Amino acid sequence: DISECVKEWEDLIVDYKRLEAINKDYATKLEEVGELQASCLKELNHQRYRMSIMTNALKRMEKKATKDERVANLEKEIMKRKAMLHEIEATLPKQNSLYLKVILGNVNVSILNKNDKFKYKDEYEKFKLILSAIAFVLAIANLYIDFRPLQLILIFLLVWYYCTLTIRESILKVNGSRIKGWWRLHHFVSTVVAGILLIWPQNESWEEFKHTFMWFIAYISVVQYMQFRYQSGVLYRLKALGARHNMDITIEGFHSWMWRGLSYLLPFLFGGYIFQLYIAYTLYHLSYNPDATWQVAALSMSFLLLGIGNTVTTFLVIPQKLNE
Amino acid sequence: DISECVKEWEDLIVDYKRLEAINKDYATKLEEVGELQASCLKELNHQRYRMSIMTNALKRMEKKATKDERVANLEKEIMKRKAMLHEIEATLPKQNSLYLKVILGNVNVSILNKNDKFKYKDEYEKFKLILSAIAFVLAIANLYIDFRPLQLILIFLLVWYYCTLTIRESILKVNGSRIKGWWRLHHFVSTVVAGILLIWPQNESWEEFKHTFMWFIAYISVVQYMQFRYQSGVLYRLKALGARHNMDITIEGFHSWMWRGLSYLLPFLFGGYIFQLYIAYTLYHLSYNPDATWQVAALSMSFLLLGIGNTVTTFLVIPQKLNE
Ligand SMILES: CC(C)(COP(=O)(O)OP(=O)(O)OC[C@H]1O[C@@H](n2cnc3c(N)ncnc32)[C@H](O)[C@@H]1OP(=O)(O)O)[C@@H](O)C(=O)NCCC(=O)NCCS
Numbered sequence: 001d002i003s004e005c006v007k008e009w010e011d012l013i014v015d016y017k018r019l020e021a022i023n024k025d026y027a028t029k030l031e032e033v034g035e036l037q038a039s040c041l042k043e044l045n046h047q048r049y050r051m052s053i054m055t056n057a058l059k060r061m062e063k064k065a066t067k068d069e070r071v072a073n074l075e076k077e078i079m080k081r082k083a084m085l086h087e088i089e090a091t092l093p094k095q096n097s098l099y100l101k102v103i104l105g106n107v108n109v110s111i112l113n114k115n116d117k118f119k120y121k122d123e124y125e126k127f128k129l130i131l132s133a134i135a136f137v138l139a140i141a142n143l144y145i146d147f148r149p150l151q152l153i154l155i156f157l158l159v160w161y162y163c164t165l166t167i168r169e170s171i172l173k174v175n176g177s178r179i180k181g182w183w184r185l186h187h188f189v190s191t192v193v194a195g196i197l198l199i200w201p202q203n204e205s206w207e208e209f210k211h212t213f214m215w216f217i218a219y220i221s222v223v224q225y226m227q228f229r230y231q232s233g234v235l236y237r238l239k240a241l242g243a244r245h246n247m248d249i250t251i252e253g254f255h256s257w258m259w260r261g262l263s264y265l266l267p268f269l270f271g272g273y274i275f276q277l278y279i280a281y282t283l284y285h286l287s288y289n290p291d292a293t294w295q296v297a298a299l300s301m302s303f304l305l306l307g308i309g310n311t312v313t314t315f316l317v318i319p320q321k322l323n324e
Numbered sequence: 325d326i327s328e329c330v331k332e333w334e335d336l337i338v339d340y341k342r343l344e345a346i347n348k349d350y351a352t353k354l355e356e357v358g359e360l361q362a363s364c365l366k367e368l369n370h371q372r373y374r375m376s377i378m379t380n381a382l383k384r385m386e387k388k389a390t391k392d393e394r395v396a397n398l399e400k401e402i403m404k405r406k407a408m409l410h411e412i413e414a415t416l417p418k419q420n421s422l423y424l425k426v427i428l429g430n431v432n433v434s435i436l437n438k439n440d441k442f443k444y445k446d447e448y449e450k451f452k453l454i455l456s457a458i459a460f461v462l463a464i465a466n467l468y469i470d471f472r473p474l475q476l477i478l479i480f481l482l483v484w485y486y487c488t489l490t491i492r493e494s495i496l497k498v499n500g501s502r503i504k505g506w507w508r509l510h511h512f513v514s515t516v517v518a519g520i521l522l523i524w525p526q527n528e529s530w531e532e533f534k535h536t537f538m539w540f541i542a543y544i545s546v547v548q549y550m551q552f553r554y555q556s557g558v559l560y561r562l563k564a565l566g567a568r569h570n571m572d573i574t575i576e577g578f579h580s581w582m583w584r585g586l587s588y589l590l591p592f593l594f595g596g597y598i599f600q601l602y603i604a605y606t607l608y609h610l611s612y613n614p615d616a617t618w619q620v621a622a623l624s625m626s627f628l629l630l631g632i633g634n635t636v637t638t639f640l641v642i643p644q645k646l647n648e
């Protein structure tokens with residue numbers, strides 16, 4: 001009844017006062033955090049600026065003077081400091097890259113917390129896995145059913161998928177991932193490839209090519225599954241190493257696991273690159289067909305680019321990993 | 325020389341200690357902010373939950389009992405409180421919508437500061453303006469030059485543009501914009517329309533249709549420019565009202581300005597909707613051409629949907645604005 005309601009309302013007013021107080025406190029703290037961020041950034045830039053001047057001076061000394069232990073010592077100290085500054089930087093929000101600015105506008109996508117960073121990466125790997133599974137099913141269906149809309153669905157999916165990957169990878173990059181430029185470029189080129197496939201008119205050349213293409217999609221979806229196994233293994237092990245809870249995993253243990261994973265994965269990756277080069281070659285031949293449109297030659301060049309770029313990048317990763 | 329360098333390094337160590345202290349303070353405060361956010365949210369939900377129970381009870385009372393002033397009073401209080409809770413909510417981060425979760429993953433895109441929200445919206449309007457200008461130039465070029473790649477560039481641009489709009493509008497929505505669902509759906513449908521145009525084979529029907537389409541793009545680009553003038557006028561005036569610095573702008577002043585802007589804009593908007601319906605009609609006729617593929621009929625239906633949806637939504641906005 002009404003007087004009970006009035007009574008309850010009064011209780012709620014008390015609660016509201018509390019909420020207001022918390023919210024005010026929150027607003028103040030949030031502002032303080034913003035100010036602290038700004039001064040951290042200022043100090044960080046100051047450190048980097050001074051250190052770059054010192055590094056130059058030390059290099060000049062190294063060249064002309066006899067060896068001085070103090071020089072070598074300072075250089076080591078600077079190296080260490082750089083690593084520490086990097087750690088601090090990871091706790092600060094970062095500016096978006098140009099690509100993200102154009103797509104998303106100037107909204108802050110920094111993840112400031114290690115655990116959330118991990119979760120975000122994990123989610124990215126799962127996203128790739130799920131979409132590879134869908135692509136696999138569609139590719140197999142297209143091998144058995146000759147139905148243009150089904151082909152178009154797969155190709156549209158690929159355009160959207162690769163485009164989304166480029167966005168997510170740019171977000172990962174802002175949050176400090178060391179993903180190589182080539183893999184991001186790879187996904188840009190793949191978006192373009194899928195776009196060109198979309199507008200390839202349904203002529204004789206397409207009829208000849210489509211089976212090869214569907215096999216290729218099926219193949220890289222399977223490889224993607226293997227990559228997922230490897231990447232999420234790396235991710236969880238690195239997390240465990242960072243947290244140092246799980247003492248079973250040592251750096252050596254991690255490295256031996258990584259090499260086992262890699263030696264299992266690499267043959268399939270190179271199989272994929274050979275497949276890409278084979279596709280480039282097939283398309284090159286098709287481009288001499290009388291009905292071949294410009295799409296054929298453009299795709300041939302794109303696949304050549306992808307095949308070479310992937311091979312070179314993966315070859316460069318191996319010695320780099322051996323040095324670690 | 326080296327001893328100078330060593331001296332400088334020692335100075336830098338002092339600075340670094342300061343940076344470390346600030347960063348530590350920052351990390352603590354950041355954690356506190358997170359905790360305060362969580363308790364704000366809890367209290368907020370508590371308020372909402374209790375108020376919904378009370379509202380129900382009050383409604384029941386209203387139905388059966390004679391009028392009681394206290395009931396009406398409480399209802400008014402609840403209304404006011406709801407507005408205040410809304411204000412508080414705007415200072416808290418919000419969960420991403422499903423669409424954003426799929427595209428971006430679970431990264432936080434909340435903008436917590438009024439000024440930044442304003443800037444983000446302003447940037448969104450400018451983004452639309454710039455891309456409309458580019459689309460205008462391409463559409464006019466396509467009217468004079470009959471070159472397939474030029475057509476494809478425009479259509480690819482449209483796919484990308486509308487897709488980007490849906491992302492940015494979802495971010496705006498997360499940040500509390502009251503943009504109507506239809507406008508967002510409109511941009512989804514436009515993405516699909518552009519996608520279908522991309523795969524429309526270059527046949528007789530396309531040759532007949534393309535001029536109408538290019539004129540349409542040129543027309544809506546001009547309308548977009550007028551919308552920009554109106555929307556950025558509204559935005560800056562609302563900001564001035566909120567800031568209450570500029571006493572020239574009163575609520576009445578704002579309303580009279582808004583109505584002047586609208587009465588200038590609306591005829592051109594309805595011109596655009598009639599154009600869309602005309603295109604739907606043209607495509608419907610073309611779909612009886614012997615060479616017409618499924619794209620023609622699909623586009624006809626899409627344009628019909630766009631024309632009707634836009635007309636209805638804009639018609640509904642007017643009485644709503646009269647009631648304000
Ligand atoms: C060769 C390979 C297995 C090495 O993986 P790795 O051990 O993670 O390599 P790195 O140590 O150089 O990785 C650095 C970072 O880049 C990321 N990364 C590496 N390759 C990536 C790829 N292809 N896509 C996305 N991210 C990648 C890693 O996850 C890591 O991220 P982090 O800094 O956030 O932890 C990996 O690059 C790979 O799978 N490449 C093949 C991709 C390919 O060819 N696809 C097409 C098949 S036809």
Ligand SMILES: CC(C)(COP(=O)(O)OP(=O)(O)OC[C@H]1O[C@@H](n2cnc3c(N)ncnc32)[C@H](O)[C@@H]1OP(=O)(O)O)[C@@H](O)C(=O)NCCC(=O)NCCS
Nearest residue numbers: 500501502503504507544547551555593596597634638641
């Ligand atoms: C009719 C119209 C001018 C009214 O604009 P308005 O006065 O801003 O309308 P509202 O008050 O309902 O706006 C509510 C919110 O939605 C936004 N909004 C309204 N129409 C929008 C649109 N078409 N696109 C994006 N955002 C829109 C407003 O900016 C406002 O945002 P905010 O909450 O962040 O401040 C506007 O809706 C419009 O321009 N519609 C025409 C769009 C169109 O038909 N385009 C195709 C042309 S053929």
